Amino acid sequence: MTADLPHTSGVHNSPIPPLRHTNGVSGMPSAAVASARSGEPFLTAERLSWAAGGTPVLDDVTCTLRPDVVTGVVGPNGSGKTTLLHLLGGLRRPAYGTVRLRGEDVHRMPSRERAQRVALVEQHPSTTLDLTVRDVVALGLVPHRGRWPFGVPVDDARLDDAMRRVEMDALEDRSWATLSGGERQRAHLARALVQGPELLLLDEPTNHLDVRHQLSFLSTIVALGMSTVVVLHDLDLAAAFCDDLVVLDGGRLAAHGPAEDVLTSDLVAQVFGVAARVEHTDRLRVTWQGLADRDATPRLEDRSTARTSSASPTVSGSVS
Numbered sequence: 001m002t003a004d005l006p007h008t009s010g011v012h013n014s015p016i017p018p019l020r021h022t023n024g025v026s027g028m029p030s031a032a033v034a035s036a037r038s039g040e041p042f043l044t045a046e047r048l049s050w051a052a053g054g055t056p057v058l059d060d061v062t063c064t065l066r067p068d069v070v071t072g073v074v075g076p077n078g079s080g081k082t083t084l085l086h087l088l089g090g091l092r093r094p095a096y097g098t099v100r101l102r103g104e105d106v107h108r109m110p111s112r113e114r115a116q117r118v119a120l121v122e123q124h125p126s127t128t129l130d131l132t133v134r135d136v137v138a139l140g141l142v143p144h145r146g147r148w149p150f151g152v153p154v155d156d157a158r159l160d161d162a163m164r165r166v167e168m169d170a171l172e173d174r175s176w177a178t179l180s181g182g183e184r185q186r187a188h189l190a191r192a193l194v195q196g197p198e199l200l201l202l203d204e205p206t207n208h209l210d211v212r213h214q215l216s217f218l219s220t221i222v223a224l225g226m227s228t229v230v231v232l233h234d235l236d237l238a239a240a241f242c243d244d245l246v247v248l249d250g251g252r253l254a255a256h257g258p259a260e261d262v263l264t265s266d267l268v269a270q271v272f273g274v275a276a277r278v279e280h281t282d283r284l285r286v287t288w289q290g291l292a293d294r295d296a297t298p299r300l301e302d303r304s305t306a307r308t309s310s311a312s313p314t315v316s317g318s319v320s
């Protein structure tokens, strides 16, 4: 018998206060609100390409992501996952193609507006300054406070709320340097939450976490109900926690759609070179069996599928 996943019951499901709907300075509606009303798709990547030193890293990737769900980006090492995340967030400029957030070109947005609308939690976030946890979380308010000297005071209630959501409130006065990897990851999530973004981007957030904290962290993400794109390596975690998946292989889009449609034994064999059992029991599960001969696996057809289902993943259950 399995208990509820850790932390899920403690997570505050109510939306974080509506900083993202104001410019944080005068309280007037921001461009985000205006564009949200326009009926544009939430996030579209169109023919996205990026190269390093003339070598293609991401090649002609087109996909439309839904709001208010967790979209996982999976693929082998070097397949372009981080590059895609950085392009979606406007951190890298595409060599070709566009990214539109509710119809607005992310790479043409003023950087402050982009920082208000998109938050990225990096793979190995580090902060060398001697800061407390609360100081680091407060950095998420910077895009909303204007230029130095800040005209807008720190919103303490907002910081408190974000830290409670990720269960870091007890550690708020601790020196950053003394935190464990998992605690830092949660604090960085709190920083992203106070930013109040429309889009939350997470690059391998479970990398340095033990299995309990992996489940806890991803449960928190699901419970937040935010539009989230998360790079994950563990296919079973992706199956359990992601509504939709984008699968990259050698910089190209191998598949995109609802996780239950995208994840098949053939896809795992072809893209990852691993024999795996994929089954939908109490939830979608991926169990690896051994290495597969990629050449002996039928080539993938275009598996991009139209979004048809809005079912949320079941996140309770035991780790297989």
Ligand SMILES: Nc1ncnc2c1ncn2[C@@H]1O[C@H](COP(=O)(O)OP(=O)(O)OP(=O)(O)O)[C@@H](O)[C@H]1O
Pocket (backbone or CB within 6 Å): 052, 053, 057, 075, 076, 077, 078, 079, 080, 081, 082, 083, 084
């Ligand atoms: N600035 C850069 N200069 C040169 N090569 C780069 C640069 N950025 C990425 N690459 C290369 O592009 C490829 C894709 O990198 P990326 O980090 O996007 O892959 P990834 O799927 O996130 O990999 P991993 O799973 O190993 O983290 C890799 O071969 C990487 O070495």
